[in-house]
Amino acid sequence: MKLPGPMDSTAGYIILGIVLAFAINQGIGLLLSTDMPIVAVESNSMVPTFYRGDILLLHGLPAEDIAVGDIIVFSPVIGRSDMVPIVHRVIEKNPDGTFQTRGDANPGQLDFEKHIYHSQIHGKVFLILPYLGWVKIGITEYILPNIIPIALVILLAYLAFLILRKI
Numbered sequence: 001m002k003l004p005g006p007m008d009s010t011a012g013y014i015i016l017g018i019v020l021a022f023a024i025n026q027g028i029g030l031l032l033s034t035d036m037p038i039v040a041v042e043s044n045s046m047v048p049t050f051y052r053g054d055i056l057l058l059h060g061l062p063a064e065d066i067a068v069g070d071i072i073v074f075s076p077v078i079g080r081s082d083m084v085p086i087v088h089r090v091i092e093k094n095p096d097g098t099f100q101t102r103g104d105a106n107p108g109q110l111d112f113e114k115h116i117y118h119s120q121i122h123g124k125v126f127l128i129l130p131y132l133g134w135v136k137i138g139i140t141e142y143i144l145p146n147i148i149p150i151a152l153v154i155l156l157a158y159l160a161f162l163i164l165r166k167i
Contacts, residue, residue, distance in 0.1 A: 070124050100114050
């Protein structure tokens, strides 16, 4: 007779999946020398190079290896902790060692793009995987903001199923 364990339930498999996803992300980050190896594109500021919903793979690199024309991912420092990382092209290296960027589809620069320090840069894009980022966008923009109504609908559907099964 087998005793029930944590992997005998759906919750156990969900927890295992989350732990594995985290471990894989950290492992890839270690191999690619970056804290953010995989990024989902959330805007169309780089069209036609890539589009919203694409996945980008990054690798870290020293400041001296970043060249004009490279596409980098950086976190802006503008007093808000909720800013998502930005994916733009390096358009200039400043004399003080900072970088300037701009989105390919943007008509001009934003203020926070004029002095980007190497410490703000997560990495350089080396691979684009079209459309795969829609999974992340779907979860963060559609499912999570509506989690309570979704949970209620699932609960009501389950209760209706139980009631109909008894009839």
